[in-house]
Amino acid sequence: MEFLSQHSEYVVLWVVLVVWAGVAGLLLWVERRLRRVERYLERR
Amino acid sequence: MKYVLLLAGLTLGILIAVVYPPERARPLWWQLVVIALVTGVLLATLLPPIGGSLADAVVANRLGQRLVASLPLLSSSEVQQLQRAPASAPVLLRCVGLPSYDTVHRAWRVSVEDLSPRRYRATALFPTEPPPELLQASSAVVELKWTGSDTLWTVQRVAALEPWVVLPYIPGLEERARILYFHVPFAWGAVVAYAIAMIAALQYLRRREPKAELRAVAAAGVGTLFTVLATVTGAIWARFNWGAFWNWDPRQTTIVVLLLIYLAYFALRSSLPEGEQRARLSSVYLVFAFVTVPFLVFVLPRMMESLHPGGRGDATLGPLVDPSPEALNLVKQVLFSGALLAFTALFGWLWSLAVRVLRLSQAVELQTEAHHGVPEPAQ
Numbered sequence: 001m002e003f004l005s006q007h008s009e010y011v012v013l014w015v016v017l018v019v020w021a022g023v024a025g026l027l028l029w030v031e032r033r034l035r036r037v038e039r040y041l042e043r044r
Numbered sequence: 045m046k047y048v049l050l051l052a053g054l055t056l057g058i059l060i061a062v063v064y065p066p067e068r069a070r071p072l073w074w075q076l077v078v079i080a081l082v083t084g085v086l087l088a089t090l091l092p093p094i095g096g097s098l099a100d101a102v103v104a105n106r107l108g109q110r111l112v113a114s115l116p117l118l119s120s121s122e123v124q125q126l127q128r129a130p131a132s133a134p135v136l137l138r139c140v141g142l143p144s145y146d147t148v149h150r151a152w153r154v155s156v157e158d159l160s161p162r163r164y165r166a167t168a169l170f171p172t173e174p175p176p177e178l179l180q181a182s183s184a185v186v187e188l189k190w191t192g193s194d195t196l197w198t199v200q201r202v203a204a205l206e207p208w209v210v211l212p213y214i215p216g217l218e219e220r221a222r223i224l225y226f227h228v229p230f231a232w233g234a235v236v237a238y239a240i241a242m243i244a245a246l247q248y249l250r251r252r253e254p255k256a257e258l259r260a261v262a263a264a265g266v267g268t269l270f271t272v273l274a275t276v277t278g279a280i281w282a283r284f285n286w287g288a289f290w291n292w293d294p295r296q297t298t299i300v301v302l303l304l305i306y307l308a309y310f311a312l313r314s315s316l317p318e319g320e321q322r323a324r325l326s327s328v329y330l331v332f333a334f335v336t337v338p339f340l341v342f343v344l345p346r347m348m349e350s351l352h353p354g355g356r357g358d359a360t361l362g363p364l365v366d367p368s369p370e371a372l373n374l375v376k377q378v379l380f381s382g383a384l385l386a387f388t389a390l391f392g393w394l395w396s397l398a399v400r401v402l403r404l405s406q407a408v409e410l411q412t413e414a415h416h417g418v419p420e421p422a423q
Contacts, residue, residue: 013086016086020082020086024079027393027397031069034397034401035069037404038400038404041404041407
């Protein structure tokens with residue numbers, strides 16, 4: 001607990017960065033999948 | 045200057061968001077630019093230390109005594125206990141003298157000068173011999189604790205030596221000020237999203253293009269997501285500033301009303317059968333819904349007594365839009381404008397994704413109907 005309270009600003013930073021990395025990864029993945037489906041529908 | 049920066053951040057963010065029509069897939073470089081912008085804002089607002097002047101530390105000490113008494117969830121004994129504890133504040137300073145041992149305080153005395161334009165001077169007491177790196181540093185953020193005199197401070201810890209960037213110290217907010225760079229851009233981003241939804245709804249009502257209605261639905265959806273994020277970040281801040289996540293403060297109440305207005309829009313839209321009538325009615329609703337947004341976000345919370353910065357009881361307009369010289373800080377304003385830019389650009393990406401998903405689901409429905417025929421209505 002002492003470590004967490006001493007480094008609380010960096011804990012927040014890491015948590016926020018990990019969450020943002022997850023969100024950004026998800027957005028890139030959705031973008032890719034969406035483009036594939038759009039191309040498939042355009043071909044039909 | 046402050047308002048030019050705010051406007052520049054917002055305008056550039058909107059330009060990045062709408063540089064491509066939302067129906068078009070954005071190129072990979074555009075997506076990477078948005079990711080880099082948001083990552084940059086996260087690092088620039090969460091990593092640098094916060095440091096103020098000696099005057100800020102004095103104000104914080106006086107303000108701390110007053111604020112503690114106003115926290116709603118503390119018992120009177122907790123309030124007394126906190127008021128007795130001397131406040132500490134991070135100060136950006138440099139040492140201007142050689143250390144000498146003070147036999148009265150049993151500590152090392154060093155003359156220090158803060159780096160504010162007025163260059164206030166005071167004496168810092170170190171419990172152990174001050175490190176030579178600190179004595180030679182041209183700037184350092186040092187946590188100072190009030191001793192009962194405004195010119196004599198006890199050093200708690202050295203937070204940073206020769207920092208590249210130092211975020212301003214806002215008395216009453218301290219470390220909690222970092223949430224400003226997320227909470228306020230989310231709220232402003234929601235206003236931008238609702239404005240775009242209203243414009244798209246008007247376009248639909250003029251030209252009856254289904255494309256415009258989809259743009260309106262998607263923008264309202266992303267706007268609601270941003271409103272939820274502003275509410276959640278605000279509640280986290282309220283927990284540490286006011287003592288509870290939810291206090292039914294005017295600002296919290298108006299954002300709930302705003303959320304209910306837009307949730308009612310989605311309820312209305314989903315309750316009507318698909319077709320021209322649904323698009324027309326929900327577009328009219330969106331136009332009227334936007335009329336409430338400036339009142340609920342900018343006007344009403346400023347007219348009522350509020351704990352939130354910028355309320356009626358607050359002499360300032362809040363730390364970000366207050367025009368007084370004390371509230372001016374270039375680092376704060378540049379970071380805030382950067383955050384506005386990054387989160388508005390992120391809105392553009394989410395808006396585009398939402399529009400394309402809605403278009404796809406419509407196309408899939410049309411194809412399914414073409415293959416299987418329109419289902420018979422239930423008898």
